[in-house]
Amino acid sequence: MTTTATATTPVVGFDQVSKTYGSVRAVDGLSLALHPGETVALLGPNGAGKSTTLDLLLGLRNADSGTVRVFGTSPREAIVNGRVGAMLQSGGLMDEVTVAELVKLACDLHPKPYKVADVLARASLTQIADRKVNKLSGGQAQRVRFALATAGDSDLIVLDEPTTGMDVSARQAFWATMREQADQGRTVLFATHYLEEADAIADRVLVLHRGRLLADGTAAEIKAKAGARRVSFDLEGEIDEAPLRNLPFLTSITVSKSGSAAGSSQTIRIQSTDADATVHALYGLGVYPRNLEVAGLGLEQAFVAITAAEEARQS
Numbered sequence: 001m002t003t004t005a006t007a008t009t010p011v012v013g014f015d016q017v018s019k020t021y022g023s024v025r026a027v028d029g030l031s032l033a034l035h036p037g038e039t040v041a042l043l044g045p046n047g048a049g050k051s052t053t054l055d056l057l058l059g060l061r062n063a064d065s066g067t068v069r070v071f072g073t074s075p076r077e078a079i080v081n082g083r084v085g086a087m088l089q090s091g092g093l094m095d096e097v098t099v100a101e102l103v104k105l106a107c108d109l110h111p112k113p114y115k116v117a118d119v120l121a122r123a124s125l126t127q128i129a130d131r132k133v134n135k136l137s138g139g140q141a142q143r144v145r146f147a148l149a150t151a152g153d154s155d156l157i158v159l160d161e162p163t164t165g166m167d168v169s170a171r172q173a174f175w176a177t178m179r180e181q182a183d184q185g186r187t188v189l190f191a192t193h194y195l196e197e198a199d200a201i202a203d204r205v206l207v208l209h210r211g212r213l214l215a216d217g218t219a220a221e222i223k224a225k226a227g228a229r230r231v232s233f234d235l236e237g238e239i240d241e242a243p244l245r246n247l248p249f250l251t252s253i254t255v256s257k258s259g260s261a262a263g264s265s266q267t268i269r270i271q272s273t274d275a276d277a278t279v280h281a282l283y284g285l286g287v288y289p290r291n292l293e294v295a296g297l298g299l300e301q302a303f304v305a306i307t308a309a310e311e312a313r314q315s
């Protein structure tokens, strides 16, 4: 691994970067810096600009304005120097070659290649090394893309929705390998719609929305930023929902009914910006909540809350 990136040279530096497609502003004045050894998840709703951001970072597209630097150089130079390994969302794989041939080609092209057999093994491809690339399942093709991204010793690994189509064990093996890569000091940047993966894997989460950075922090910080907590409880018998819907600090409520021989009951799930006050008012209604639980938001709920609040602010 090369170590020329110093503490003062970000692995990736975006400075006021914008990219438009016609009238669509895909990336809008984006500034960010990634540092050595970070594992960073890039989240955002469909069309938020994640793929465009990664394309800019990889020099596949040019910014309309602003600068993109990778290890202090242009993206193209960083790639030519073998410092970046990338796995794109649906990059076409050459049709008439075998898995082993394609991986060998990627190794041959890398300035600091690993052994083909090791690359195949790491991506769990040894068993299907002789299969034609166009005969693979979606998950297997995804593992080939992963192998191509890790064909050599790169300092930055960029992954666009890497585990889409992978089964559970392939996904676990994939992230175990990525952890190893990060533990060895590499920077890993991945775009994903699987928020549980971001929560479990990333030590930094970037939330993009309409090409802008809406949140940047640890998963815990993002959850706290959403500023809401979950309250859930069961109520026995028939209930009047109106007072529940009027509880203070409530941002959302769902009531699911469940009937049984013993009578009806309902489970109420609430999001509140002040759970203590909401629960206090709940008891004030004279009801008897059973199985009361108060918990922080999961990353997924926090993400939904943050992006919905931004949508509301902009409309």
Ligand SMILES: Nc1ncnc2c1ncn2[C@@H]1O[C@H](COP(=O)(O)OP(=O)(O)OP(=O)(O)O)[C@@H](O)[C@H]1O
Residues within 6 Å of the ligand: 021, 022, 024, 025, 026, 044, 045, 046, 047, 048, 049, 050, 051, 052, 053
């Ligand atoms: N080649 C293109 N031509 C025109 N518009 C484009 C092009 N690529 C992306 N866009 C638009 O730019 C915006 C950002 O797209 P981008 O693919 O970067 O988002 P994303 O966050 O990766 O989305 P997804 O989660 O759906 O993959 C979207 O509005 C998209 O429709």
